[in-house]
Amino acid sequence: MASVPKPNELLKSINHTPPETWWMDKPVEFRPGTFCNASRPQYLEAVGFPFAREWRVTDDDWKLPPNWKEIYINGIKERLERFRTFKVFMDICVRCGACADKCHFFIGSGDPKNMPVLRAELLRSIYRRYFTTSGKLLGRKAGARDLTEEAFKELWYYFFQCTECRRCSLFCPYGIDTAEITIIGRELLNLLGCNIDWIMGPVSNCYRTGNHLGIQPHAFRDMIEFFCDEIEGVTGVRPEPSFNRKGAEILFVTPSGDVFADPGTYTCMGYLMLFHELGLDYTWSTYASEGGNFGFFTSHEMAKRLHYKIYAEAERLGVKYIIGGECGHMWRLIHQYLSTWWAPPKNLEVPVSPITGTRFEHAKSTKMIHIVEFTADLIKHGKLKLDPSRNDNLVVTFHDSCNVARGMGMFEEPRYVIKNVCNNFYEMPPETTREQTFCCGSGSGLNTDEYMEMRMRGGLPRANAVKYVNEKHGVNMLACICAIDRAVLTPLMNYWVPGVQVTGVHELVGNALIMTGEQERTTNLRGEPLPGMEEETDEDL
Ligand code: SF4
Ligand code: SF4
Numbered sequence: 001m002a003s004v005p006k007p008n009e010l011l012k013s014i015n016h017t018p019p020e021t022w023w024m025d026k027p028v029e030f031r032p033g034t035f036c037n038a039s040r041p042q043y044l045e046a047v048g049f050p051f052a053r054e055w056r057v058t059d060d061d062w063k064l065p066p067n068w069k070e071i072y073i074n075g076i077k078e079r080l081e082r083f084r085t086f087k088v089f090m091d092i093c094v095r096c097g098a099c100a101d102k103c104h105f106f107i108g109s110g111d112p113k114n115m116p117v118l119r120a121e122l123l124r125s126i127y128r129r130y131f132t133t134s135g136k137l138l139g140r141k142a143g144a145r146d147l148t149e150e151a152f153k154e155l156w157y158y159f160f161q162c163t164e165c166r167r168c169s170l171f172c173p174y175g176i177d178t179a180e181i182t183i184i185g186r187e188l189l190n191l192l193g194c195n196i197d198w199i200m201g202p203v204s205n206c207y208r209t210g211n212h213l214g215i216q217p218h219a220f221r222d223m224i225e226f227f228c229d230e231i232e233g234v235t236g237v238r239p240e241p242s243f244n245r246k247g248a249e250i251l252f253v254t255p256s257g258d259v260f261a262d263p264g265t266y267t268c269m270g271y272l273m274l275f276h277e278l279g280l281d282y283t284w285s286t287y288a289s290e291g292g293n294f295g296f297f298t299s300h301e302m303a304k305r306l307h308y309k310i311y312a313e314a315e316r317l318g319v320k321y322i323i324g325g326e327c328g329h330m331w332r333l334i335h336q337y338l339s340t341w342w343a344p345p346k347n348l349e350v351p352v353s354p355i356t357g358t359r360f361e362h363a364k365s366t367k368m369i370h371i372v373e374f375t376a377d378l379i380k381h382g383k384l385k386l387d388p389s390r391n392d393n394l395v396v397t398f399h400d401s402c403n404v405a406r407g408m409g410m411f412e413e414p415r416y417v418i419k420n421v422c423n424n425f426y427e428m429p430p431e432t433t434r435e436q437t438f439c440c441g442s443g444s445g446l447n448t449d450e451y452m453e454m455r456m457r458g459g460l461p462r463a464n465a466v467k468y469v470n471e472k473h474g475v476n477m478l479a480c481i482c483a484i485d486r487a488v489l490t491p492l493m494n495y496w497v498p499g500v501q502v503t504g505v506h507e508l509v510g511n512a513l514i515m516t517g518e519q520e521r522t523t524n525l526r527g528e529p530l531p532g533m534e535e536e537t538d539e540d541l
Contacts, residue, residue: 002032004452007496014457015110016101023118024125024145028154030058033453034109036160036196036446043200044193047207047302051193062153068192069147073130075188080131086184089176090127093117099168099178104439105161108457116168116178119158123185126151156194159185161454163446164297165402165439182444187299195298198448202294206306210289211256217286223259224284227269231510234527236519239276241284244317248283249354251314254325254371255292257483258504264486266525267326267504270513271371274506277515278355278378282323288313291330292483297445303333304341314367315345322348322368326504328443328482331370332407339365356381370404372481372505376413379420385514390524391422392531394477396508397469398427399462399489400437401482411435414481414505421512426473432465442488455488456495463496470497478502 005013019026041052055063065071080087099116101107106114113119121143128135128144135144145151164179189195202212209216215223221243232238242248254271258264275282288310295302314322324330348367351360358377360369378384398418404410411434419425432438441458442451469475478489478500486502493500511524522533 002450002453004033004456004495007456010453010456013110014108017110019112023112023121024140027150028157030153030157033451034161035157035454036198036448036451039193039195039197039200043197043204044195046204047305049190049193049195049200049298053193057156062149062194064149064152064192068152071191072147072152072188075191076127076131079184079187080127083180083184085177085180089120089181090124090131092174093120093124093176094174095121096173098171098173099176102168102171103162104165104167104441104461105163105454105458108441108460109454113154113158114161116162119162120176120178120181122151122155122158123181126155155185156189159189160196160446161458163402163439163441163443163458165443166406167402167436167439170406170435183296183300186297190298196445196448199294199297199445202445203298203302203306206290206294210285210287210309211259212290212292212294213256213260215256215260215289217289220256220259220286220289221284224268224272227265227272230525231269231273234521234523234525235273235515237273237276237515237517239272241272241275242282243284243286245283246317248281248317249320250280250282251288251310251317251319251322252282252284252325253288253291253310253322255327255330255483256290257292257487258325259289261483261487263490263502263507263526264483264504266507266510267486269525270504270506270508270510271325273510273513273515274375274384277384277513281354283317283319285313285317291324291327293329293333294445296329296333300337303337307333307338308342311342311345311348315347318347320347320349321351321363323351323371323374324368325371326481326483326486326506328401328403328484329407330403331410332403334366334368335408338368353377355383370408370410370413370481372410372413372417375506375509376416379417386421386512387514388421388423388512390511390521390530391508392424393528394422394508395424395426395473395475396422396477396479396503397425397466397475398433399440399466399478399480399485400433401480401485402437402439402443404481405437406435410481414479417505418479418508421508426469426475428465428469432461438462438465440482440485440488440492442492443484447484447488452491456492459488459492460496462489463492466493466500467497470500476500479505479508481505
């Protein structure tokens, strides 16, 4: 792993002065810490992707096939015909620059090619050269350039420096969504076997075992049972979840990060406690054991293939609907794409809460609801006994995960839940939350160690807003509803705002939930003493 500069050194290195060199004349520089490793061939082979081979990003020769240009240009042509948005986005940018300073990677790196307008221009210039008359005739004067190996490498570098967060699209007067351009840009790279290891590994795992981490069914079950042991230790109440149970009313699917990576594991304990207390007729699946979908970071087709295991399992088990855990891109896919991919199996119905009777009409087409809306509805109807003082050691703020916020429009539900389970909550500045939220800097499959410098740069605007509420209000806990966020905000906070921890919303719910028959609690789900219980816990030790 490349060494990461110290925070002060990194801040000093950011220079937003426009360069004197025209962007087409500045070659791409592959500096360790700012790019991800190339995918290993076995991952591509596992899912039948083309041109599986050993190659390294820093090699001169990327071992592209002889007809690579033809494949790439044809790939653009197919997508121009298939995706109307792509065609429009290639043509209508007036280069007004309104999006230029809205990208966290530009803010944190100062690299002009990380301005959304210029990131898209990298591909537009190729489009112009091969698909527009002005570009064919006037070339560079019309903003067109040849597709060379150098240009191809540059496209690779900058499309893996975009987290597809869509923040820039909010500010574009023409509604251009650069994330959609990146999505197509990555599909084109994928046609030539040029994806990254951290994306293709999870994709191949998910295809084989049902989850990104490649966890086998028995290990998945063991982890959930372990959480039940832990919950019993804290509360005296042991949840008894079921697995692969036919005839359950609800299938619950969450990102595998909740099952295997702290602090997501505490969020998972919160789900188990809630469902147990409600007596919910639900089941886990050890096959559809992943809510996330890294396939989306390779191609629309792969995302579609990976998603179907959830519906196939819902059909096999005969459930009525699906509740999904705290995940980010899972929900963007469900809300923005799923209805155009698959019709839900016929056994699925419009979700109705068995506790409150609320019918979630907005989920009519997908039959999937987010656990935060399910829980917010429970609280609104007074169905949960809660003691928010158990979270009084926490001063909480909320990070809107890009995918659920901008991709789904879910802003109020998580805040409503948090305010009912915590007494101390402060918002970050409004230009950094809700629609305008800043990305964690590591989304869309870029949460890998070798990319750490770029992640710290990209996460700077988010960390800066956390630092503000940390200094002003003493915020010490950053809550979010995305498994990738839970994993990546932890190193980001350690780097920029040490002392601030990260949590999922249902960990806070689990702490506050008063369960029927529970013993007096002395610790929270992390095993830390509850406020006022410090001495008792010391004595226990
Ligand atoms: S989608 Fe996000 S990461 Fe990509 S260019 Fe826009 S603001 Fe930057
Ligand atoms: S705001 Fe829209 S039109 Fe203006 S430069 Fe950015 S993408 Fe182009």
